[in-house]
Every structure is written in C-alpha cells, then in structure tokens.
Amino acid sequence: MNKHSILVIEDDLAVKNLITTALEMQNYKFHTAETGNQGLMEILSGNPDIVLLDLGLPDIDGIDIIKKMRTWSNKPIIVISARTEDKDKIEALDAGADDYLTKPFSVEELLARVRVIFRRLNYVNSNIESNSIFINGDLKINYVQGCAYMNDEELHLTPIEYKLLCVLAKNVGKVLTHTFLIKEVWGNTLGSDVTSLRVFMATLRKKIEIDTSKPKYIQTHVGVGYRMLRIEES
Template identity: 70%
Template sequence: MNKPLILVIEDDKAVRNLITATLETQDYRYLTAGTGRQGIQEATLKQPDIILLDLGLPDRDGIEVIQTLRSWSRMPIIVISARSEDRDKIEALDAGADDYLTKPFSVEELLARVRVTLRRMRYIQTQNEESPIFTNGDLKIDYSSGCVWLQDRELHLTPSEYKLLCLLAHNVGKVMTHTAILKAIWGSTLDSDVASLRVFMTTLRKKLESSTSSLPYIQTHVGVGYRMLRIEKPDDDAALPENKPHR
C-alpha cells in the first residue's frame, strides 16, 4: 500500500527542505511547489492526500489558494504560516483550511498534525455517511434516536448542546471556528453571539468530562474555535501530543 502523498506549497527553500526532510523520515511521498499557481496545478494533476500550505506566497495569498482549491476539492489543507494572529487563523479556517500550524514549529508537532489528519480521512472513508451511530472512544451518538451515551451512561443534553456535539462529531479532528459553528447551528455570525456559544460549550464539556474517564473530547483553540479530538482506544495508536490543551 502506497504511503500518503503530501503536497508542500512553500516558497522559503529552507522551510520547504525542513518539511520534506521531516516527511522523508516517515517515508511519506511528497511533491513541492514554490508558488500558489504551481501548487494549484500540482493539486489538480496529482490529487495529493494532504496539502501543507504557506500563506505568504510570492504570487498570491494563501487564502486565495485555499478558496480556489475548495471550489472543487475537499482534500485536507494544513496551513503552516508565520502569521500568528487569531484573525489570520480564523480567516484561513473559515476559508476551508483543516488545521493551522504557526512557524516556528517542531517537526514532532508537524508529524502529529499529519497523523491526525490522515486518521480523520481514514475514519471518514470507512464510515457510511448514513450510519446512524457515531462512536469516538467511550462516546456514542445515535443520530436516529437523538440519544448520547458516555461509558454506556446516557447523557441528557439540551437541544443546543446536542446540535453542537453532532456538528463537532461530523467534523471530528477538524478545527471549527466560532463563525462556522454559529452559522451552522444558529444561522448567525454576530460576534456578540460568541459569548452564548462559550456558555453552551462549557456546559457540554462539563457533561462530557463528568465521567471517570475524563478524556478531553473537545479541544479549545483560544480566540479561534473548537475541535473534537479523535480518541484512541487502549489497543489503538498511542495518544498523540496534540491531545494536550491548545495554548
């Protein structure tokens, strides 16, 4: 079975070489592009499994590249950028990026983000979209009945909490921005509604963390949004460093 193919769109040669050398250590196949135009061409022709994208490209902004790719493809995009402001992260994620890694970064974190994305891809591919049951660690959602269980104990959620949980479950492993969540759940994108979202998310997390397992199902990305983590069973892969709280 072929290793996943990863497209690296990065104009800085030193950073590009660091990334490709890191991918080589895990025997990942890779392609490189130094401009947005070349990156879009490679993505169109080679159909990579993941794209690692810098935002500061010489010919066009990375946000434009994301928007172009999202007009025809759902291939995962991990942004790797020196832009560290929350508004930059939010703009990239709202444009369609799946994750955001800030430069400078550690090679261990880069590989962890790639592993998470690949597992999310495999999970989506192996799940029937019409399947009425979602499972993640000790969490189980029965979409047909609208019931949720944690460690075989039924959780009693409000309608808003249930909608939030289902939205995160459908996007497990992907960062969902405040704007994306508000639009999907309440059809609103007002900044003033973020406070209400935080309240609902706090009560939901308390219910998810009230069991003896204390597994961190929902990760907060401060100032950006939330992500449901993919929980590994004890006999699955070892827990990943990205399951630590996001700073």
C-alpha cells in the same frame, strides 16, 4: 512508501527542506511547489491527500488559494504560516483550512497533526457503516458516499465541517461539550481549540440553516457546547 500523498506549497527553501526531510523520514510520498499557481496545478494533476500551505507566497496569497480550492476540492489543508495573529488564523479557518500551525514550528508537532488528518480520513473511508443514511428534516447524510444534502441539494462541506456534522448527527438530541467535539473531530485536542470549533460551527451553520440567528438544526449551549435538534415530522 506510505500510500498517502502530501503536497507542500512553500517558497522558503529552508522551511521546505525541513518539512520534506521530515516527511521523507516517515516514508510519506510528497510533491512540492514554490508558488500558488504551481500548487494549484499540482492539486489538479496530482490529487494529494493533504496540502501543507504557506500563506506568504510570491504570486498568490494563501488565503486566496484556500478559497479557490474550496470551490472544487475538500482535500484537507494544514496552514503553516508566520502570521501569528488570531485574526489570521480565523480568516484561514473560515476560508476552509482544516488546521493552522505557526512558524517557527516543531517537526514532531507537524507530523502529529498530519497523522490526525490521516486517521480522520481513514475513519471516514473505512469505519462508516454501509447502507447508513441519516435523515433529519430536510437534512440527509449518506455516510457511504461521504456526502450531505439539504433539500436534496448537495452541500459543499470541508472535511472538518462534514466530520463535525456527522458527530452531531450520530448524537442527535444530545448536548456535546466543546472538549468532546474537539476530540471527536480532530482526534484529540492537538491543533485545535474552542475558537477553531466556533469558526467551523459558524461556517457549517451558514450552509444548513435558513436563518443562522434562529437555528433550526444546531443549538448552542453557551459555555458548554452544541446539540443537533431532532426535527419532528409534521
């Protein structure tokens, strides 16, 4: 049995059976829930590594579940939804989802996106140098703890926001292209695009910038990418 655990929150029996059969064939440990309330209880009690979330649940809209989760958990969330409009995808990503897959979907693509998430988690847990702390102005990242702080107050970042911040910090002063950032944060270009990157960059900026209209830490290079500026000590 794969040591990683996955929670599937899906009320459509056929879709749930399709997902769980695919996970079982890959030897993933998984649990299921058919309502939002059941899903939230499973997250609290079972502490899954990844949540696969349908948005159209019978009791709670999936967007509200994402928002509730993000008040106390940074667990990765992959949305699997019949909602195909860009505004729905942006709303879910803005609320804190890590990825968005529309129905009908390919099982192979779903499993690939799950693997991308797990590779990112393994990188964060295993490949970060010990005793490594990044400080830039009032921003501090403790790579060992996997936490970031602003003015010594911990930032509540989603896993994608944290990885994005780390990639920028490790390349401070360099302009990073959209393609480079997508590859570094998501593992490859699968499941992400420039629109998703912009959504996560906007939510990250809200958490670290005093005035997002006059960014101090992250500079936009229109049509190219982003750069973390080195804050000079006065």
